[in-house]
Amino acid sequence: MSTEPIDLSREDNNVGSLVDRAAKWIFFACALVTVLTTLAIILVLVDGAIDFFSQVSLVEYLTGTDWSPRDATDPSFGVLPLVWGTLVVTVGSALIALPVGTLTAIYLSEYADERVRRTVKPTLEVLAGIPTIVYGFFALSFITPIIQYFNPDVGTFNVLSGAIVVGIMIIPMVSSISEDAMSAVPDSLRNAAYGLGATKFEVSTQVVLPASLSGILAAYILAISRAIGETMAVTLAVGMLPQITASPFAEMQTMTAYMVEIGTGDASVGSIGYMSLFAIGLTLFLMTFTMNVGSMWVRSRYREEYQ
Amino acid sequence: MTANGPQTVTTSESDGATSDDAMTDDAPLGSPRVDDAVIESRDLDVYYGDDQALHGINMDIPERKVTALIGPSGCGKSTFLRSINRMNDLIDIARVEGDLYFHGKNVYDEDVDPVALRRKIGMVFQKPNPFPKSIFDNVAYGLRVQGKDDGDVEEKVRTALERAALLDEVEDQLDSSGLDLSGGQQQRLCIARAIAPDPEVILMDEPASALDPVATSKIEDLVEELAEEYTVVIVTHNMQQAARISDKTAVFLTGGHLVEFDDTNKIFENPESDRVEDYITGKFG
Ligand SMILES: Nc1ncnc2c1ncn2[C@@H]1O[C@H](COP(=O)(O)OP(=O)(O)O)[C@@H](O)[C@H]1O
Ligand SMILES: [Mg+2]
Numbered sequence A: 001m002s003t004e005p006i007d008l009s010r011e012d013n014n015v016g017s018l019v020d021r022a023a024k025w026i027f028f029a030c031a032l033v034t035v036l037t038t039l040a041i042i043l044v045l046v047d048g049a050i051d052f053f054s055q056v057s058l059v060e061y062l063t064g065t066d067w068s069p070r071d072a073t074d075p076s077f078g079v080l081p082l083v084w085g086t087l088v089v090t091v092g093s094a095l096i097a098l099p100v101g102t103l104t105a106i107y108l109s110e111y112a113d114e115r116v117r118r119t120v121k122p123t124l125e126v127l128a129g130i131p132t133i134v135y136g137f138f139a140l141s142f143i144t145p146i147i148q149y150f151n152p153d154v155g156t157f158n159v160l161s162g163a164i165v166v167g168i169m170i171i172p173m174v175s176s177i178s179e180d181a182m183s184a185v186p187d188s189l190r191n192a193a194y195g196l197g198a199t200k201f202e203v204s205t206q207v208v209l210p211a212s213l214s215g216i217l218a219a220y221i222l223a224i225s226r227a228i229g230e231t232m233a234v235t236l237a238v239g240m241l242p243q244i245t246a247s248p249f250a251e252m253q254t255m256t257a258y259m260v261e262i263g264t265g266d267a268s269v270g271s272i273g274y275m276s277l278f279a280i281g282l283t284l285f286l287m288t289f290t291m292n293v294g295s296m297w298v299r300s301r302y303r304e305e306y307q
Numbered sequence B: 001m002t003a004n005g006p007q008t009v010t011t012s013e014s015d016g017a018t019s020d021d022a023m024t025d026d027a028p029l030g031s032p033r034v035d036d037a038v039i040e041s042r043d044l045d046v047y048y049g050d051d052q053a054l055h056g057i058n059m060d061i062p063e064r065k066v067t068a069l070i071g072p073s074g075c076g077k078s079t080f081l082r083s084i085n086r087m088n089d090l091i092d093i094a095r096v097e098g099d100l101y102f103h104g105k106n107v108y109d110e111d112v113d114p115v116a117l118r119r120k121i122g123m124v125f126q127k128p129n130p131f132p133k134s135i136f137d138n139v140a141y142g143l144r145v146q147g148k149d150d151g152d153v154e155e156k157v158r159t160a161l162e163r164a165a166l167l168d169e170v171e172d173q174l175d176s177s178g179l180d181l182s183g184g185q186q187q188r189l190c191i192a193r194a195i196a197p198d199p200e201v202i203l204m205d206e207p208a209s210a211l212d213p214v215a216t217s218k219i220e221d222l223v224e225e226l227a228e229e230y231t232v233v234i235v236t237h238n239m240q241q242a243a244r245i246s247d248k249t250a251v252f253l254t255g256g257h258l259v260e261f262d263d264t265n266k267i268f269e270n271p272e273s274d275r276v277e278d279y280i281t282g283k284f285g
Helices: A015-053 A058-063 A080-111 A114-129 A132-150 A159-183 A187-195 A200-211 A213-229 A232-238 A255-264 A272-301 B077-084 B114-120 B135-145 B153-163 B167-173 B183-195 B213-226 B239-245 B264-269 B274-280
Strands: B037-048 B051-062 B066-070 B094-102 B121-124 B201-205 B231-235 B248-253 B257-263
Touching: A015 A272, A080 A114, A080 A159, A080 A200, A080 A213, A080 A232, A080 A255, A114 A159, A132 A159, A132 A232, A159 A213, A159 A232, A187 A200, A187 B121, A187 B183, A200 A213, A200 B135, A213 A272, A232 A255, A255 A272, B037 B077, B037 B231, B051 B077, B051 B231, B051 B248, B051 B257, B066 B077, B066 B239, B077 B094, B077 B201, B077 B231, B114 B121, B121 B183, B135 B153, B135 B183, B153 B167, B153 B183, B167 B183, B183 B201, B183 B213, B213 B231, B213 B239, B239 B264, B248 B264, B248 B274, B257 B264, B257 B274, B264 B274
Parallel strands: B066 B231, B066 B248, B121 B201, B201 B231
Antiparallel strands: B037 B051, B037 B094, B248 B257
């Protein structure tokens, strides 16, 4: 047997190792661009918001109940009506999407046979890919007329229609992510319950649901965060009238819809209306950011539920 | 689910199981008939799609005894075990032909609810599979699902843990997760979970194969004790284990045939079949 030591040292001018190092830098550069872009967006928002809050008090902004930024004589910058519009759409859509999405996920993961699952899941994902303006058009041309059929007094723009359409829009997100989480629950747990004489319903609700809770909650939060940020559909369906009212048939305006209105309108750069965009944008950013951090926290908090 | 719904397996008059419908060609060597049989398999075939995994199994499983199923990997031991409590129903492509009687009632009859059947026939799996719940809730789960959680659940849980020889080790951590236990403890937890609702039969599929020798011997002791109250059917590929703990042994060989079934002593000391003898003495398999 030869005792000659083998050479395991790195060959420095080897092409393979060059590619390896180049690749590392390219990947790093891409990651850096993403991070920098995010930082730049936050910077722009904060910078604009600072200008805005040098003219409008933070207290007025956060507690005011009148949003009329373009009133020439007496402009008013209480964000609450816009937050209200966003909140109603979000809560309304969640009331629809969370139960429907969860039940769909349970059906797909636990009840549907392989063939059904193979057709329904991609279909749901296609639904998730439809441009949101199309959903807005769907609300105007289909959902609102149905509402008006039952209640002829309802106007073209109403928050109910918006909440329904956003709810439909985020169902695929809830069901798809939840279904992934449920499918990841090992069969050994299902078998354990079946072996004890559990019914399919009991296995689904008492074993699979709890074991996939972290994934399901994360899906909920992401979907709600999407509803908060949803823009085109609510601009078309809910309308442009910022007001706080309990009526589901009233026209309202969401934060995002306001940004569309100003962004596409003729507010001149530097005007207070223009600057309010940044304040609203920052507020939205903070809301969705909080939700996403919450989703991450939920995932890590409730992970390793099973081996 | 209601506590005592209509879905109990009829355990009254036997229909044909005990009649002398003679041994068929598939009859294994040895003495497959016993007088005090709880489970009687008659010409049982199981298919996965087009593949036949079991061929005409005829076997009587005696009450309150340990019956071991041995044989090389892939010969259909698990398949046979799952056909007893109809866990095969959960496998889409699995199909069963022939009869399997439990107290004289064919469990494959139309009117049998597999859920009710599984409440009488508990199961312990190869890999410990505790729920991601507390130790207490793991054991109580079967009681709850079967509507037997009316009386003193705590008492029943402790009794089950006691019988599974686990209580001493977990007494003051009943609220901690079942997943925090060692592998051997987890498996005893699964045994406690299976016996808590007081089934009649316990099926065990290589319950010690994932465990170290110390944990394995604890499980073996436990199995022998369980047979005082329950009918135990245990799959193992460890022949010494079968010889140590079982009263009856069924030897499955190649392609899903039950070759010989008899008293364990007979199988290990003086088997009828040469192939069984070769297998037992380690010449193949
Ligand atoms: N879920 C299944 N789907 C398809 N074939 C299976 C399935 N389970 C077992 N089989 C096949 O059935 C035969 C017997 O398997 P099994 O009962 O697991 O054997 P053993 O437990 O003796 O190792 C094997 O050929 C195996 O491939
Ligand atoms: Mg097996």
